Amino acid sequence: MSSIRVRFAPSPTGYLHIGGLRTALYVYLFARKHSGQLVLRIEDTDRTRFVPDAEADILKGLKWSGIDYDEGPDVGGKYGPYRQSERTELYHKYAAQLVENGEAYYAFDSAEDLERMRERTGTGYNAKTRASMNNSLVLSSDEVNRLLEDPSVEHVIRLKVPENQKVTFDDVCRGTIEFATEEIDDQVLIKSDGLPTYHMANVVDDHLMEISHIIRGEDWLPSTPKHVLLYRALGWETPVLAHLPLILSPTGGKLSKRKAEKSGIHVFVSDYIDAGYEPEAVVNFLALLGWNPGTEQEIFTMSELVEAFSLDRVGTSGVQFDKNKLDWINEQVIHGLQPSDVLDRLEGTFNVEGYDRSYHERVIEILLPRAGKLMEIPGQADYFFVDPSDYDEAVVAKRWKADSAKFVRAFSEKVHAVDRWEGERLHGVMEGLTKDLEVGFGKLILPVRLAITGLGSGPGIFDVMELIGKDTTLRRLGNIIERLG
């Protein structure tokens, strides 16, 4: 295999699923690791389940995640078009070739015919049953031609699956897998609406697009023998196969929308965007969900992932989605960010008039270590910009004692005399005061925190006072004495 070409081939029957993104990521990592090409192919052959804005959502999700591709519907490429709905002639050409060679045949059975046959035989459309059906294997060629030309009669093209054979293939993640052809039905290749099924389209496109490795979810494993048979019938080489373990819901089973939501998990990538996760965190989490580097590293940049990735360290068993771990990774990621970067990521959501960029960055620096998601920061930053309009009642009840006003006043007086306005010095001032007054630190710091922020907990209060400045600090200390006495 000289050049590596892989594809991510989502179907626009729904928005980009978190499991789909994981597949895309692994495909991407594999491509970049081996300096290969990544193709995005839209598999829109199901008209009935088509969702109009799904493709845009898929593109958006990939872009957000930092997964870029070399060829695709929006970037072009010499193997296009990259939407299967635009490639219909191709599938017809090869389907006709298969019919010509006796590897496939026309079938005219109605949905009711099929249902009756299944009830009667308890089996599918296969070597045992095809002789009893309406198809070009049993009908005369005159009759077949007549039916094909009759616009009131619908037809499909089916693969003629050989009898009593073993289909064997190697999977990079699982080794050799064998199926008996008796287990495989005569798969429809071209549907009565003229569009190909997944099986046909995927084989034709992977071959024409010179895909070297098929990396996809384990749910495709059972239909892989059909594809192998198709490659064989068309005289083409089968790409290398790798089936990824499925992502399971914490309650078991495929991570469906229903189950996921019950467990407080999002299924769509757009939900993760909306929930305020950083793309690096989602990517990092997904990378570790079914793959491991073989080292103890947990936090990776995308390029570190590319460097470390290999298909043979991908697991084989289904993996449960663990929201705790995602949250932890998101925390690790954001705690490593520079304040100016954070401000950029917060875009327009954190921009208080009258305060410059560096002031905002200082606020972020103070708040960031205690944030789980960046979007929490603006909502926690009020007291950096305006005096508290009221004081947390529970904290007042618990912490504001009869002597609190006295201590705040004492602190206020000492602070008044400070000219080099630094958090360290303010801390020193308070320490000195606790000694003079012979009281515990808590007697002073809690009421002061309440005065400055209106809250009972938060970041280091001396850092806050340093940033908001002397005037504001003194004003707030005065305010609380006035209001709570």
Next chain:
RNA sequence: GCCGCGUUCGUCUAGGGGUUUAGGACGCCGCCCUUUCACGGCGGUAACACGGGUUCAAAUCCCGUACGCGGUACCA
């Protein structure tokens, strides 16, 4: 039902015949730090599904059972 795939702490996993009193991470619990809440640091809890083989030796190899997951469409 049938076919396929899988099975190490609650979860993600390391390990692939002797290096293992089975290692790491998340979570949980405790301690320290901070006289706040977090962050951080330290420590603890907790697993080889079961039964047979093979072997001097099995979490590791083989078979069976159980359980889980997937597939069984003119859906992908």
